[in-house]
Amino acid sequence: MRVLIVEDEAELRQQLQQRFKDEGYAVDVAADGEEGLYLAREYPVDIAVVDIGLPKLSGIELLQQLRSSGKSFPVLLLTARGRWQDKVDGLDAGADDYLVKPFHIEELVARVKALLRRAAGLSRAEIVFGPISLNTSAQQLLLDGVSLELTAYEYKVLEYLMMNAGKVISKVDLTDHIYDQDFDRDSNVIEVFVGRLRRKLDPDNSLQPIETLRGRGYRFSLRQDGE
Amino acid sequence: MTLSINSRMLIAASIVLFGFLGLTGLTGLTLERSYYANSEESFKERLPVHLNTLIASAELDEAGGIRLVYALPEARFFIEQSGLYAKIIANNGSVVWSSPSMKGMTIPVFTGLERGVSRYQYLATSTAEPVLVYNLGMTWGDKQQFNEGYTFVVAESLERFNQLQLEFQQSLWAWLAGVTLVLLLMLTLILRWGLAPLRKVAEDLRDIENGRHLRLHGNYPKELRGLTENLNALIRTSAEQEERYQASLGDLAHSLKTPLSVLRGAVEGSQPSAKSLQSSIEEQVERMDQIVQYQLQRAATSGRTALMAPVDLNTITQKITKALNKVYADKGVVCRVEVEAGLVFRCQEGDLMELLGNLLDNAYKWAERQVELKVRSDSPDASTELGLIIEIADDGPGIYPEDLDTVLARGGRLDSQISGHGLGLAMVQDIVELYSGKLRILQAELGGAQIKLWLPFS
Numbered sequence: 282m283r284v285l286i287v288e289d290e291a292e293l294r295q296q297l298q299q300r301f302k303d304e305g306y307a308v309d310v311a312a313d314g315e316e317g318l319y320l321a322r323e324y325p326v327d328i329a330v331v332d333i334g335l336p337k338l339s340g341i342e343l344l345q346q347l348r349s350s351g352k353s354f355p356v357l358l359l360t361a362r363g364r365w366q367d368k369v370d371g372l373d374a375g376a377d378d379y380l381v382k383p384f385h386i387e388e389l390v391a392r393v394k395a396l397l398r399r400a401a402g403l404s405r406a407e408i409v410f411g412p413i414s415l416n417t418s419a420q421q422l423l424l425d426g427v428s429l430e431l432t433a434y435e436y437k438v439l440e441y442l443m444m445n446a447g448k449v450i451s452k453v454d455l456t457d458h459i460y461d462q463d464f465d466r467d468s469n470v471i472e473v474f475v476g477r478l479r480r481k482l483d484p485d486n487s488l489q490p491i492e493t494l495r496g497r498g499y500r501f502s503l504r505q506d507g508e
Numbered sequence: 509m510t511l512s513i514n515s516r517m518l519i520a521a522s523i524v525l526f527g528f529l530g531l532t533g534l535t536g537l538t539l540e541r542s543y544y545a546n547s548e549e550s551f552k553e554r555l556p557v558h559l560n561t562l563i564a565s566a567e568l569d570e571a572g573g574i575r576l577v578y579a580l581p582e583a584r585f586f587i588e589q590s591g592l593y594a595k596i597i598a599n600n601g602s603v604v605w606s607s608p609s610m611k612g613m614t615i616p617v618f619t620g621l622e623r624g625v626s627r628y629q630y631l632a633t634s635t636a637e638p639v640l641v642y643n644l645g646m647t648w649g650d651k652q653q654f655n656e657g658y659t660f661v662v663a664e665s666l667e668r669f670n671q672l673q674l675e676f677q678q679s680l681w682a683w684l685a686g687v688t689l690v691l692l693l694m695l696t697l698i699l700r701w702g703l704a705p706l707r708k709v710a711e712d713l714r715d716i717e718n719g720r721h722l723r724l725h726g727n728y729p730k731e732l733r734g735l736t737e738n739l740n741a742l743i744r745t746s747a748e749q750e751e752r753y754q755a756s757l758g759d760l761a762h763s764l765k766t767p768l769s770v771l772r773g774a775v776e777g778s779q780p781s782a783k784s785l786q787s788s789i790e791e792q793v794e795r796m797d798q799i800v801q802y803q804l805q806r807a808a809t810s811g812r813t814a815l816m817a818p819v820d821l822n823t824i825t826q827k828i829t830k831a832l833n834k835v836y837a838d839k840g841v842v843c844r845v846e847v848e849a850g851l852v853f854r855c856q857e858g859d860l861m862e863l864l865g866n867l868l869d870n871a872y873k874w875a876e877r878q879v880e881l882k883v884r885s886d887s888p889d890a891s892t893e894l895g896l897i898i899e900i901a902d903d904g905p906g907i908y909p910e911d912l913d914t915v916l917a918r919g920g921r922l923d924s925q926i927s928g929h930g931l932g933l934a935m936v937q938d939i940v941e942l943y944s945g946k947l948r949i950l951q952a953e954l955g956g957a958q959i960k961l962w963l964p965f966s
Contacts, residue, residue, distance in 0.1 A: 365865030372831035
């Protein structure tokens with residue numbers, strides 16, 4: 282998952298960047314509204330954390346421009362002012378949630394995860410497809426109730442595919458959503474991760490959770506429970 | 509560009525004045541002319557009378573000349589240069605008779621008029637006296653030839669006439685100028701008198717600026733009373749706001765000192781463990797955050813002020829519930845809203861938003877699935893005046909009676925286990941007090957807490 286952080290306070294920006302990296306996100310950071318708008322347009326951002334009080338372009342204006350240019354990824358607003366007028370204005374401009382400063386970073390991370398789940402149409406932290414169950418909060422994978430170990434990148438690939446279950450995801454898409462912008466794009470690495478995931482999730486090749494569509498990409502093709 | 513009232517009045521008055529002056533001038537000219545025409549007419553009528561007297565007293569003598577047989581009744585004919593002159597000239601050129609008043613002067617009169625022909629002439633005598641001359645051609649008996657005729661001349665000095673004209677003109681224009689002056693003076697006085705209340709407002713405002721007075725005082729005319737009363741209200745509100753800012757600032761500084769002392773104590777204490785230090789910092793930061801938030805919000809709350817626009821309850825509740833539905837989308841809370849159609853309340857929109865936002869946020873936070881919001885205009889009991897009644901209920905765990913004081917205390921929070929701010933109800937309590945309202949916490953039919961509040965309309 283790729284998160285964009287737009288915050289002008291350098292210390293806080295860095296804390297957030299580090300924290301989201303530790304959580305396994307690809308992180309883009311911007312120090313002002315214009316840079317934030319540029320990054321949001323250039324990269325396939327999955328979620329943005331935007332401060333309201335930004336230089337050059339305010340958080341609200343950035344949000345309005347994003348929404349009017351058709352970007353619909355969730356946005357969480359950070360605000361130093363706790364006035365309801367500001368909150369209502371922010372949510373009205375297209376934000377999905379807000380957090381008043383100072384906040385606990387854990388709370389921010391939890392809200393970001395909740396927004397990502399909501400955007401994927403999931404209501405709980407646990408995504409279950411037949412025997413495969415992925416807990417996005419604990420970052421834990423269970424196969425038939427048995428915990429499986431995944432590397433950080435294997436987890437990222439699987440989470441992205443499962444959150445976009447049923448959709449065709451190209452290798453470039455996957456790379457974009459998993460790696461930071463300075464990553465050297467080598468799609469062979471994605472093939473390696475997918476291969477490893479297949480062996481771990483489906484050792485006897487009976488479930489076939491990840492389809493390969495030649496020349497187009499991958500698709501997580503299991504059906505969700507209850508569907 | 510907006511013209512000052514003074515300039516507007518001055519321009520309007522000048523236009524009226526110029527109009528008036530124009531009219532006065534025209535009136536003056538017309539009066540002058542008709543007076544002149546009248547005077548000239550009566551002046552002219554006098555000359556033929558004199559002439560007729562002259563003719564009546566003249567008789568043809570045997571030598572064919574003229575002689576006066578009766579004395580002329582007008583004495584002025586006999587006083588030297590009296591201003592009334594007469595002359596009889598034969599049409600062959602010889603002067604037959606001239607009045608003694610003409611001694612030492614001549615009138616360059618045209619000689620020789622046909623019988624019965626008369627004419628008036630404005631001339632000057634040899635002594636430069638302006639005169640009006642009346643001539644009449646005459647013959648006697650059977651001597652009908654022009655050469656045998658005479659021309660009778662009567663002239664009267666115009667000096668007296670001109671003098672009267674001048675006097676009339678002078679007094680006429682003096683009068684008109686006087687009236688204009690009086691009018692101007694009156695106009696100035698009226699303007700000064702009419703604008704006096706505005707000047708008083710300006711003076712009073714200067715006094716307020718200089719700190720000599722706290723409000724506009726004195727009796728203002730009813731046209732200004734709306735303005736002055738609202739100004740007074742505005743001044744009072746801004747003074748109150750100022751006081752609130754001061755108080756908040758003082759409270760803020762003082763209340764931050766306690767957590768700061770705790771932190772200093774923790775750092776300076778004997779070898780504090782990293783863990784205890786961390787929890788101490790965590791706790792005090794949380795406390796300071798709450799203090800700052802509470803005081804900031806309190807300072808920003810304006811309360812009832814002058815000139816407040818009515819806020820539409822339907823619009824504002826819609827905005828807030830829409831925002832909260834977004835924030836609590838995961839929870840799937842259903843909010844039932846019942847707002848009386850067309851209901852408005854005069855207040856600062858921010859205050860009402862703060863009030864409803866905090867209450868509804870609490871309700872959404874605590875609710876299992878249902879929140880209910882009812883807004884109507886009513887009085888809670890017979891003895892209370894009409895006001896806005898807001899009821900917010902949820903199906904959450906409710907508030908225990910023993911916790912009520914804590915909930916309403918500054919920064920009290922029951923919800924520390926749920927993210928957010930524990931200031932909600934205390935803030936609401938403050939706003940309700942600012943609007944002289946009442947707040948009650950009850951048990952909701954839905955099972956959770958019900959907050960019921962009443963805000964009087966005025």
